[in-house]
Amino acid sequence: MAHSHKPQSLRDKLEILADAAKYDASCASSGTAKRNSKSGGIGSTEGMGICHAYAPDGRCISLLKILLTNHCIFDCHYCVNRKSSNVRRARFTPQEIADLTLSFYRRNYIEGLFLSSGIIKSSNHTMEQMVETARILREEHDFRGYIHLKTIPEADPELIHQAGLHADRVSINVELPTREGLTRLAPDKDEGQIEGALAKTKDRIIEAKDERKRFRHAPRFAPAGQSTQMIVGADQASDSDIVGRASALYDSFGLRRVYYSAFSPIPDASAVLPLKRPPLMREHRLYQSDWLMRFYGYAPAEVQQATEADGNLPLDIDPKLAWALKFREQFPVDVNRGTKEQLLRVPGLGTTAVKRILAARRHRTLRLDDVARLTQSISKVRPFLVALDWRPTLLTDRADLRTLLAPRQEQLELF
Numbered sequence: 016m017a018h019s020h021k022p023q024s025l026r027d028k029l030e031i032l033a034d035a036a037k038y039d040a041s042c043a044s045s046g047t048a049k050r051n052s053k054s055g056g057i058g059s060t061e062g063m064g065i066c067h068a069y070a071p072d073g074r075c076i077s078l079l080k081i082l083l084t085n086h087c088i089f090d091c092h093y094c095v096n097r098k099s100s101n102v103r104r105a106r107f108t109p110q111e112i113a114d115l116t117l118s119f120y121r122r123n124y125i126e127g128l129f130l131s132s133g134i135i136k137s138s139n140h141t142m143e144q145m146v147e148t149a150r151i152l153r154e155e156h157d158f159r160g161y162i163h164l165k166t167i168p169e170a171d172p173e174l175i176h177q178a179g180l181h182a183d184r185v186s187i188n189v190e191l192p193t194r195e196g197l198t199r200l201a202p203d204k205d206e207g208q209i210e211g212a213l214a215k216t217k218d219r220i221i222e223a224k225d226e227r228k229r230f231r232h233a234p235r236f237a238p239a240g241q242s243t244q245m246i247v248g249a250d251q252a253s254d255s256d257i258v259g260r261a262s263a264l265y266d267s268f269g270l271r272r273v274y275y276s277a278f279s280p281i282p283d284a285s286a287v288l289p290l291k292r293p294p295l296m297r298e299h300r301l302y303q304s305d306w307l308m309r310f311y312g313y314a315p316a317e318v319q320q321a322t323e324a325d326g327n328l329p330l331d332i333d334p335k336l337a338w339a340l341k342f343r344e345q346f347p348v349d350v351n352r353g354t355k356e357q358l359l360r361v362p363g364l365g366t367t368a369v370k371r372i373l374a375a376r377r378h379r380t381l382r383l384d385d386v387a388r389l390t391q392s393i394s395k396v397r398p399f400l401v402a403l404d405w406r407p408t409l410l411t412d413r414a415d416l417r418t419l420l421a422p423r424q425e426q427l428e429l430f
């Protein structure tokens with residue numbers, strides 16, 4: 016390359032590899048919240064590479080999110096680091112990453128490290144370097160911060176095992192919701208290998224928990240569990256396909272989280288990719304459907320019933336409301352007599368509101384005003400609920416109910 020005659024400084028490398036880590040569609044994606052743009056960018060080392068993620072306890076923590084290298088022997092079409100992409104390349108040594116992490120950590124810029132990498136030489140070689148980075152931090156510096164390692168499914172299981180001994184969380188990207196998508200857009204990746212690695216990691220997490228019950232000093236293994244990520248909108252998969260795949264993944268691999276990431280166009284894109292990113296709202300609707308399955312008792316097939324004719328969730332209303340509008344015969348639910356499960360299905364009632372309703376109705380029969388005090392938007396709840404002084408006569412059957420309930424200013428919900 017033209018600029019390879021000049022040795023890269025640590026700072027140059029940080030600039031390249033922190034930038035390369037910010038694209039959602041690559042080995043670097045992690046379901047982390049967006050990076051903090053106000054604290055820097057180019058010109059201030061402080062801001063570079065720092066992103067925010069949710070810790071297992073729900074706290075938002077800042078992490079140094081970086082790649083060991085953006086060289087890659089794979090050619091995934093959606094990835095800015097793919098072999099055929101024309102980008103500046105750089106490579107850190109494990110020692111350099113460890114030093115950077117420690118220096119940012121000591122200055123309180125970060126609480127941990129999110130490390131991923133393009134695949135250099137071989138999957139094993141790359142994984143060894145990532146494990147070595149974590150080992151230096153933990154063993155040589157007694158680093159207590161958070162470490163998330165992205166593991167490479169093709170790597171030797173022993174290396175993935177080592178990764179789990181040092182890291183709080185490990186993740187492996189499923190990348191695309193369907194096998195066809197994967198074959199077309201990530202030709203070097205293999206669904207079988209990805210699932211094999213997820214399964215092994217799950218087994219190791221369970222074994223390690225068991226061992227720690229019996230032997231207090233048994234080593235920890237990825238105590239924060241494993242997660243995965245899927246790219247939305249780069250292939251033809253519908254929301255219904257994605258929801259089905261996510262629920263199968265939760266079931267089979269004991270995942271803590273499945274992250275969805277709207278495909279975003281990359282510089283120097285490959286011609287097989289769509290030119291436009293899908294609406295961000297689509298990613299949001301998938302996260303909402305994920306919540307319905309994890310906290311509201313909806314079966315995956317029920318979330319799929321909320322999709323429209325094209326298999327996608329509506330964008331103008333949330334999936335819970337979409338389901339309720341399709342299954343109106345299930346409503347209204349009596350706020351004073353409905354079961355917890357029924358109340359959780361009422362659009363506009365969150366888990367906290369339902370908990371409060373159940374507690375309050377032990378002492379008195381609730382009126383609509385009481386419910387209004389316990390929820391955020393009584394107008395959304397009203398058509399679906401019966402209270403002591405309220406019954407939504409015919410409202411539930413109105414053909415234009417959807418129009419009435421869809422947020423009038425979509426913008427408000429979008430941003």
Ligand code: SF4
Pocket residue numbers: 040041042043087088089090091094095096097098132133134
């Ligand atoms: S393996 Fe694929 S997604 Fe990962 S860095 Fe290489 S090209 Fe990108």
